[in-house]
Amino acid sequence: FFCFVFSSWSFFFFQIWWAAGIMFQDITTLLLDHKAFKDTVDIFVDRYRDMGISVVAGIEARGFVFGPSIALAIGAKFVPLRKPNKLPGEVISEAYVLEYGTDRLEMHVGAIEPGERALVIDDLVATGGTLSAAVRLLERMGAEVVECACVVGLPEGQRRLDGKPLYILVEPR
Template sequence: MFAAENGLKGDPRLQGISQAIRVVPHFPKPGIMFQDITTLLLDHKAFKDTVDIFVDRYRGMNISVVAGVEARGFMFGPSIALSIGAKFVPLRKPRKLPGEVISEAYDLEYGTDCLEMQIDAVKTGERALVIDDLVATGGTLSAAIGLLERMGAEVVECACVVGLREVKGQRRLDGKPLYILVEPRQLDECF
């Protein structure tokens, strides 16, 4: 579900967020139109608006865990977690977390990868939100859901700043709701 379809239609914050994202053609490989959110992070208003929209949505939903996907989910997740009174759980690339971890491999649009989570990060029955910057195939979010559910958490929703209208891997999310702020911009929209 897109934010504009959920009560935010015409909200100027969404246009500001979209315009703050730089499009980098052919990165990391030919044919990819990379949606670079680092420019959004440099824009105080757009960054704040992004966090505020997520906080408004998740406040009052009894979420106790905000799980951020490395690395760009780390940029939004902690602020959201603090604002809604939840803990932040980092989902990291292999060999980045100390202690005992569980792993989940997944396919990317342009390769494969793996996420890990510390086994004591969540408890059975906790309500979790997964946050990342972008969803394309759904592979990363699917891996995040797998990690959290293996430890007994209930994934309430996945949230991304940018996402395709027809997420190619929506079926990979096992019916979990997906909340997206804006659609990817094309290079011709930047001029």
């Protein structure tokens, strides 16, 4: 099954080489194909439908592409985890390390009740630094993070996910 998924989807990921030699995995071509986009969402929905998840937390910006559809289908709410100074209400924030510098994710206070079961979704995981910050945010609000999920997982040697389960659909070579 996963061989089929990989061979059909890998076509959609354009790989753009930057002058610096960094390869960017672009998911926008996947979104142009209705069947591929729907299949992607459906795989997540089938996996998380019966796990008692009440929160889907999506990471800005591309976690917003997949997260709301999954949340609607499994009967959960969607909570955006945003870049600094974007959310209008009171927020808590978590810093994380990037290749060059640091960044922060923010979440509205009161978006999650203690004890809620949460899924974290993003388009891609590389080092895992962004997902780890998301997990810390949710756990500070008392949520139980069931799993992190991404469409693409870059083959990093060591991911900083602090032992949280990670579910990925495709690993480009």
